[in-house]
Amino acid sequence: MLSVCHLYPDLLNLYGDRGNVLAFLQRCRWRGIPVKLSEIKMGESIDFNQVDFLFLGGGSDREQNLMAAELEKHRDKLKEAVENGLVILSICGGYQLLGKFYRTINGEEIPGLGILDYYTVAGEERLIGNVTIEIELDGKTVKATGFENHGGRTYLGNIKPLGRVLAGYGNNGRDGTEGARYKNVFCSYLHGPLLPKNPEITDHLIKLALKHRGMEAELTPLDDTLENMANETMLKRMLK
Amino acid sequence: MRLCLSAAVIGGKISSLMSKLAGGRGSSLPGVVARRIYSRSLKKLASQIKSGVIMVTGTNGKTTTNNMIAKVLEAGGRRVIYNEEGANLITGITACFVRFSNITGSLDYDYASLEVDEASFPKVVKEVKPDIVVVTNFFRDQLDRYGELDKTVQVVKSALESLNDVTLILNADDPLAAQLGLLTGHKAVYYGIDRQEGTERAVAQTRESRFCPRCGTELHYSYYHYSQLGGYRCPSCHFKRPKPDVEGTDVSTVNGGYSTRVCFSEGCSSINLQTAGFYNLYNALAAFAVGRLLGLDNETVQAGLERYTPAIGRMERFRYRDKPCLLNLVKNPTGYNEGLATLLSIPGSKDVFMALNDNAADGRDISWIWDVDFEILARHLDELQSFTCSGTRAEEMALRLKYAGVPTSRITVIGDLESAITVSLQGEAETAYLFATYTALWPSQSILCRLAEKEEQHAVGMSSVS
Known part of the structure; x- marks a missing residue:
């Protein structure tokens, strides 16, 4: 049984990101992989050892501050779980939060959880639009599409990006990187949501989760016609 | 000053006429023109109310x-x-005043x-x-x-x-x-x-x-x-x-x-x-x-x-041969959820049409469809005969339905609005229910006006006062 954990879905429910959880669950179910979802609310305890896939999204400013305060309580356990190979997908605000700090327009530095080596600086204009990136998964290059909408610019330290920007802004609109990747943690600015129309990423996460649980990680192929059509439409539009 | 206002109103009215002759709707253009001729047009017109x-x-x-x-x-x-038609930016509001004003600007x-x-x-x-x-x-x-x-x-x-x-x-x-x-x-x-x-x-x-x-x-x-x-x-x-x-x-x-x-x-x-x-x-x-x-x-x-009769796409009713058709504008998760509740409240079988565009007026980010509770449809599949997805992001709409648990055999992707609407109208269900995002609405409505007959609202019975 794979256990999927959605952190604070009632707080962090912007931009349809729950579609990522939905995609992970459905692609397990369609293959007969037993899977269960637990939605963690504010104030509830989490046992990261019981989790195989953790999803952390973004919220509006106020809600994000509430989440940051809450996660701070679990910081050490979360860091340990990351080092032990817990599979995590973290999008937008959740991505920023795992880093060192967020510097506001007024220069104030709001500390992050400091689990991963990057920081974020608020910019004047939000970076908004469709985005295409290129990712390496098990030595195979995959083109992923999504939509970004972030005011913060993220700069990576000693950590690999998730992918390379082919069209759009990515982490900061300057260095061509998008997202971050450390062990089994995948961070990205891509909404859309990311997983449904990029099924190779979803399947990669499922495989890692199975491996982490010590289960057989061979996946039965699924019919991805609609997924590929949705992805192709955006690739064609953006990579003319 | 009065002359400026008059010139602005005349300019606006002419642009409206020209745009209509060219087949446009002209709902905010007169406002753009009037404001360009005389920037205080709106202020001066509104002060006469x-x-x-x-x-x-x-x-x-x-x-x-x-x-x-x-x-x-x-x-x-x-x-x-x-x-009336929902042109609600400052230009559309100016246009509304221009339309109701006479040429001297009163x-x-x-x-x-x-x-x-x-x-x-x-x-x-x-x-x-x-x-x-x-x-x-x-x-x-x-x-x-x-x-x-x-x-x-x-x-x-x-x-x-x-x-x-x-x-x-x-x-x-x-x-x-x-x-x-x-x-x-x-x-x-x-x-x-x-x-x-x-x-x-x-x-x-x-x-x-x-x-x-x-x-x-x-x-x-x-x-x-x-x-x-x-x-x-x-x-x-x-x-x-x-x-x-x-x-x-x-x-x-x-x-x-x-x-x-x-x-x-x-x-x-x-x-x-x-x-x-x-x-x-x-x-x-x-x-x-x-x-x-x-x-x-x-x-x-x-x-x-x-x-009150519904404005375009606010539950507009049509009839195709004997089949009732409803057109429902959708803009955000809450409105879509309410639309789905309305769809499921209609008795009998339904052919469902869903047009999803991602032009600026629709919102270029279509992620919001993942916040809509389409999962409710999977629980009522016995009455939902077909799903036809259309618009600039038709595939994405179809994908959303798939992950909501709608069998792909019931989902068709047809980018072209007219062909897609035709499929829904000709489906075997008793009612056709059409959802369209903002920029898909006008074309869908005009296609419906051509293919089907617009239905007037029924007369309403006397209401009681207590």
């Missing part, structure tokens, strides 16, 4: 509420100008009733001073244009604070709208719907505001109508749903419409609406509150509401 200016803003229900208010005022014999009307886009609201109130502002609700809508919801609420709040001598008409059931009364200190009239017994409504929906807008504590709800609308109170600062001055109770569905008792300080009366969609009750209650505030009697208000 004799009795008052009403503005309607908020996320959902602006067009319907505004049209209902206009019908109510007209039923009371008032002369009203209003932006207007002879009692009221202007204007729906105003939330983001444009501050700009509009700088040129036109409202006497009454209706705030319908705040839901997540087109985030890529407005930023986040909190900011939208903030923008409207600051603009309201800049006004003097204004009465607010606020949705008591939405904490985000209702808080504006306290926050701005303006005189406020609240409308809302009482707890309904036995109405089954989706609970897994995305709710905007679970937290007290004043102190941030999680709100306690004793019931929900839909999304975050319902009966709420804050356990720590005692912010709570204000007691509505105009309240709907005993809601029942009648012939595809709604009937409700409406209670206010002096007693109760009732309204009957020939429009599907629970949310239309809120729109009618807001119009009811405006009518009463302006001194109209209950019979007049009722007569006006019953005269």
